[in-house]
Amino acid sequence: MLKKQSAGLVLxxxxxxxxxxxxxxxxxxxxxxxxxxxxxxxxxxxxxxLTREVIRLAEDxxxxxxxxxxxxxxxxxxxxxxxxxxxxxTAAPPIPxxxxxxxxPAVIPxxxxxxxxxxxxxxxxxxxxxxxxxxxxxIIVSQDCGHEETAQVIASYGSAxxxxxxxxxSNIAVPPDHRKFQGYYKIARHYRWALGQVFHxxxxxxxxxxxxxxxxxxxxxxxxxxxxxxxxxxPSLWCVSAxxxxxxxxxxxxxxxxxxxxxxxxxxxxxxxxxELWAELEPKWPRAFWDDWMRRPEQRQGRxxxxxxxSRTMTFGRKGVxxxxxxxQHLKFIKLNQHFVPFTQLDLSxxxxxxxxxxxxxxxxxAPLLQVEKLNNL
Numbered sequence: 001m002l003k004k005q006s007a008g009l010v011l012x013x014x015x016x017x018x019x020x021x022x023x024x025x026x027x028x029x030x031x032x033x034x035x036x037x038x039x040x041x042x043x044x045x046x047x048x049x050l051t052r053e054v055i056r057l058a059e060d061x062x063x064x065x066x067x068x069x070x071x072x073x074x075x076x077x078x079x080x081x082x083x084x085x086x087x088x089x090t091a092a093p094p095i096p097x098x099x100x101x102x103x104x105p106a107v108i109p110x111x112x113x114x115x116x117x118x119x120x121x122x123x124x125x126x127x128x129x130x131x132x133x134x135x136x137x138x139i140i141v142s143q144d145c146g147h148e149e150t151a152q153v154i155a156s157y158g159s160a161x162x163x164x165x166x167x168x169x170s171n172i173a174v175p176p177d178h179r180k181f182q183g184y185y186k187i188a189r190h191y192r193w194a195l196g197q198v199f200h201x202x203x204x205x206x207x208x209x210x211x212x213x214x215x216x217x218x219x220x221x222x223x224x225x226x227x228x229x230x231x232x233x234x235p236s237l238w239c240v241s242a243x244x245x246x247x248x249x250x251x252x253x254x255x256x257x258x259x260x261x262x263x264x265x266x267x268x269x270x271x272x273x274x275x276e277l278w279a280e281l282e283p284k285w286p287r288a289f290w291d292d293w294m295r296r297p298e299q300r301q302g303r304x305x306x307x308x309x310x311s312r313t314m315t316f317g318r319k320g321v322x323x324x325x326x327x328x329q330h331l332k333f334i335k336l337n338q339h340f341v342p343f344t345q346l347d348l349s350x351x352x353x354x355x356x357x358x359x360x361x362x363x364x365x366x367a368p369l370l371q372v373e374k375l376n377n378l
Contacts, residue, residue: 213317
């Protein structure tokens with residue numbers, strides 16, 4: 001329809017142009033000379049006059065021709081404008097969809113702290129069973145104590161793990177009242193050496209620290225792979241832990257294995273840290289009781305850790321420096337998650353400080369008020 005209208009405009013313009021030129025030609029031939037009326041007899045008697053008349057007509061025709069050229073140019077310009085205005089829009093060629101370029105998964109080594117427990121096999125078996133990629137989750141077993149049976153167990157895994165040994169097996173000079181805590185001093189020394197190997201010798205940018213008496217959940221690696229970007233992006237976080245200190249079965253919501261929290265308390269027992277944090281802690285690393293030291297305000301500096309509703313690690317080691325005291329009273333009752341949660345497919349932005357604090361305050365102030373007496377009856 002629009003094409004027909006455009007063609008009609010061109011046709012009418014051409015007709016007007018031809019008609020106008022025909023009228024002009026008729027006008028020229030019948031037009032008298034300026035100042036006098038022409039007569040055939042005068043032109044016949046004076047050939048010079050005839051020549052002048054012809055020249056005059058040619059000049060007038062030239063002027064009119066230039067005018068007509070201008071008119072034709074205007075017709076063309078108007079035609080172009082009308083064509084632009086009434087042109088049917090054509091569909092633009094489809095833009096090929098952009099293929100999202102995702103960064104490759106980070107390489108996060110698992111640092112297993114071992115000593116003299118040959119039951120490290122249980123820990124390593126679970127790690128290797130659930131590990132999705134040897135490339136992205138290399139396992140480094142750092143052994144202290146020089147226990148040969150444990151060393152043979154670790155060596156039996158061959159290239160599946162990297163076995164390193166803490167070279168300084170000497171006793172540590174401790175205050176007289178700390179002689180019974182010699183083991184805690186050696187543990188702190190071992191941690192410092194092992195973390196130094198991971199970040200200085202192997203040049204990794206992060207690490208998950210696991211003790212040799214921990215069993216991991218099916219989604220242990222998925223959990224750390226998903227929370228690693230969050231830890232890197234949020235300066236208000238300083239670690240991610242797989243452990244919930246209040247994770248006894250009667251104290252957790254088993255229907256929400258995907259639920260994660262921020263906590264001011266350092267949980268340990270399977271925890272992720274960045275190389276930047278180790279650079280901060282290494283120069284002042286304590287001689288003993290490193291985990292209690294981590295919980296002090298001067299180390300935490302207002303930062304939080306991420307921890308799960310349901311633990312992704314479980315300790316099975318009754319043997320240790322605490323002589324099973326905490327295991328029998330508390331640790332053995334912590335529930336281990338058994339259902340795989342695809343954390344890398346979930347939106348974890350609710351764990352960012354501003355969002356988390358706002359939602360947390362809303363839940364607290366929106367909760368019903370209870371009397372202390374009623375709490376005693378729960």
